[in-house]
Amino acid sequence: MNEMSVNSKGKCPVMHGSATRFSGRSNKDWWPEALNVGILHQHDARSNPMDPDFDYREAVKALDFDALKADLNALLTESQPWWPADWGHYGGLFIRMSWHAAGTYRTSDGRGGGSTGNLRFAPLNSWPDNGNLDKARRLLWPIKKKYGNSISWADLMLLAGTVAYENMGLKTFGFGFGREDIWAPEIDVNWGEEKEWLAPSEQRYGNLEEPDTLGPNLAAVHMGLIYVNPEGVNGNPDPARTAEHIRVTFARMAMNDEETAALTAGGHTVGKAHGNGDAGALGAEPEGGELHDQGFGWMNPNADGKASSHVTSGVEGAWTTEPTKFDMGYFDMLFGHEWELTTSPAGAKQWKPVNIEDIDMPIDPDDGKTRTMPVMTDADMAMKVDPKYRAICEKFMADEAYFRDTFARAWFKLTHRDMGPKVNYIGPDVPDEDLIWQDPIPAGSASYDVDALKAKIAATDLTPVEMIATAWDSARTFRGSDKRGGANGARIRFAPQRSWEANEPEQLNRVLSVLEPIANAAGASIADVIVLAGNVGIEAVAKAGGLNVDVPFAPGRGDASAEMTDAESFEPLEPLADGFRNFAKAQFAGSADEMFLDRAQLMGLTASELVVLLGGLRVIGANHGGNKHGVFTDREGTLSTDYFVNLTDMGNTWHPVGNDMYEIRDRASGDVKWTATRADLVFGSNSILRAYAEVYAQDDNKQKFANDFVQAWDKVMMADRFDLVG
Template structure:
């Protein structure tokens, strides 16, 4: 086996995660449009085909109770449930459950079979139906086939064809383990960002309880933190657990370690991607090691889960698979039929995570309310399930199909439609002149546009300039945005907007969202002109301004950057799993869908423009800040200088003249990494040469425009 560079040098900055932003791994080609193909489907026909599969039990993997519905619900839940708010990564988009590591997680035991069962449906519809959509749709069809009324379904998820290496799943090197490094204080409690699961290889928490012990109090605390990190409140949490556990059973007829084969990625080649092989005659069905259904009607929507949990006492026991589970005290609870033989019966059980809901005061209050009001339970689960399977899809305009509900939810970050005519070339030119004549500096205009647009994350399509959320809480008060200076900038821009709109006799208007971006663009054009280059930064009007009521403050808080390489901002506290600021730089660049060259040229350009946090001189390796020159790279790579750390964390450095010893500039790790890391230095080499400045200017404008347009789904 040949070792990778990362294995030879574990501390080497990983830049390969940005390569996926340039590589075309889609076999359908870079011009393929999933949304266009999805719109060609007859969704009712697709759902009918899925339902046919659901009740056609296969000998190679027989259905529990003759119905694959609960199996498909678990598949859909485990696909969507990986979503986490901290970085917006994972979730159902991409159909990532069919790729490692998710394809071989211990929590996804046997879900490889669920996807194979759906293979005929995928074959029939091909590229019109992505695996990302099919997996989730199968969960919806399963619920409906068992008597539940879902809130709707939206298609349009694209498929990934390689694993997302940018997702940090945790520090552990073994499945189903938990280490102190996963938590801020070294103990179970506050997970480090961006993690959202307490155990490596599990979707949420250990169903047996923390560290595999039946601790209901600890389990409830873990559940609350986990579901909060996937944007669910207490009511949504209870609805999802109770609703999901209304159906099906768990499988632990024997010890998985003794009778279960390796996961798909470790299985022999002849198994063709199927894993967890085991001998049915000897061990029965095995997945988690926990055995039993939650109620007597595992393929029917009802409230029996709530009745069983609340109306019976439960005691912890070791099940036949060797795992902790809970059995009812007494024998008067209604038994379920055998999963494979209806003439047999099986007593219901509960997980530690179920019983934890009963003994947490806030969760129990919700359980009792749902038990007393079944219609409220139905409504809460339908809404929470819809949110679960769609949370990573972004704004409402990306939701496709005839079953998309009319209602728009605040978690979709809605923005209003433009109820006016957009500015055209003549008005744009007039606004540019007004912006340049204002008291705002180029640095202020550039930083404001960047602060607005760079909140975007391609992981879940949230953030960006559209909506002008920068003028609203919480973004208006973020430290990285320098609230006092931002107030001044926004006051000036709002005055320009008001004067322009009031002066129009027609219906032409400009939004503040558009004006913020235009301000950054015109500042760059002037900076390029000072460097001797005539450029026009592309501008497409059409952004609108959201209201505070359309902005979920708590949900937007997670978009706040702890480090911003492009403005050379180093926050005081990180509380995450990254060791160095430059790792956060790469993480942010990946979320912005940037390549290594795009990230590099943006940093160099922002430094040349003097667009740094609090207007510090850190990284401003030029005597002419505000001019779009390649001086950052020229002086960073100049061997006439040497570098010396001046703080104990090795984050701040002085750049000294080798001959005189005089301090010429100050820098951070976020500057020096472009000279230290071999690949970044090789990229910087392309921009520091005497003949490189024009290329630098062109590349900066292209990368800048890309960031400004990332959230313009209305243009696609």
């Protein structure tokens, strides 16, 4: 009897869904409160199809930039029968794709944005607000196929909109290549807690009448929207009310009022909204489609091969008389007419002019002859009704050159905000001008005697812990999400960082007062000296534990000035909690372990790096304010594996004592040996983190621990050294 017949017993032997379409409960379903350590490994090498030695930043430098732009310009007016272009021009569609790829950026945690090509994946590829952008990406496929590895999707999707603007008459501010693609959805981004698309705004706001109460980290008014509801707050038209919600959402995306008005006007100067049909007839979004749809979503059975039959937002119409030209037509239309509420064929609420001459109406996107009614959304009307936005628009109307320049700069910021310092930009169109939102840092010197400088630092009265804590505090602000923060620039010297509670201002001022004269005398940057002092401290505590380590150091960091520092934009980088130093801001309420994990992910750490750094910093005694929680050792100030040995020691018991605090007691005597927080005990309770902790608790891994700690430490100190990247 063969194996098939033995095992099958009349059933298919394949374990359906065992590794593919698993229909059972996942670990997260069974244990929803479990810490999701997987976010630390979501973009590891196994998901990347490129060769290990592939370097996109080098590959893109060999790109024929002029040929690529020429191909994009040609594509703009090559209307395809499977998705016909409005007026034979794809400019509006490509601009919307670029805008929506970049527009998810948020200042709170630097996540979102277009620098990873994440628009290709769920949930973004299937958000209602991204309807039919799957068609834009498919239109770009022949170009991506042609240029291959030398152009990432992330770069191409943002370049397409920029080239479209140039094609339609805008002198753009520039463009920088260098965005590297991810190859799987981002699971670290919290887009909201709603369980349905476009859920009522009340689910996101503490008080819908106070826009500032929009949920933490969020920057859009509904699940599945980029900004605000075009029909008004909760779909109820009220331009004045909408204006306040626009102001908050755009501010959370790093835009001020002038940039917001410019982007609104410039974005709607070209293209059109689509709602000329039955929205209820559309098929599922790309992730919910049938196999034979091949990734196409929102299939429209009533399109009839006409651009004018497309249905996307449900709003219908163009904003200007000539929607394929970048001109002042938006202002002429908005301020040159009175407007009244109406509904689109798809049932969306929108505004139409009370009276308008035929000559001022846009023509039909298909026949090129019939005049059609223009449109304004509630967000457009907000530019006219809100006094601040109106004043800005009037300034634009009085000076077209100023409007064009303001919009070009705002568009550049929108599409580059999450790329970090300008050193990350590649290509012939990178602007020479330094912009404050790029966090500019002057080049630093590397021509000094590092060993002599280390000796001078070691000879000071600073303790190893003081030096280690200051270096850590300077570097831990780094966010891989938008490449901001970090030790380079030494912005810990300036507001707001110098007064952050997490940075222990009194100790920080003392350390800086000692290190700054040493840096000046040596011709080194204070940024370098802060990091080098941390290294000196690490080597000292390792030596105290009988471990020999040599902490790597790469000189050349620069010192930013206060004038180069946009203090307000650094406010969101303040650590409200730092599990590495067992710190939580007094008024902050949240899960210490989840905040710990979030910070580690933003810093680019793996789970094993998180574990080794935590254990090392605890026994060194680097806790905030010198608190003793989690210092599981009787030789504090020595780099050792004691944290892990005592964490996993079954001679202990663990007891909650309130407010996420715990006591570790001797199992035999009941005596309290140590205290701990959630940020400590999670390393013993979480099965994944415990597995790593057990590695370092082993008797044979003392030197491995020291080596791994130094390697992880150096990674944190070097995270923002983009000046060393090709």
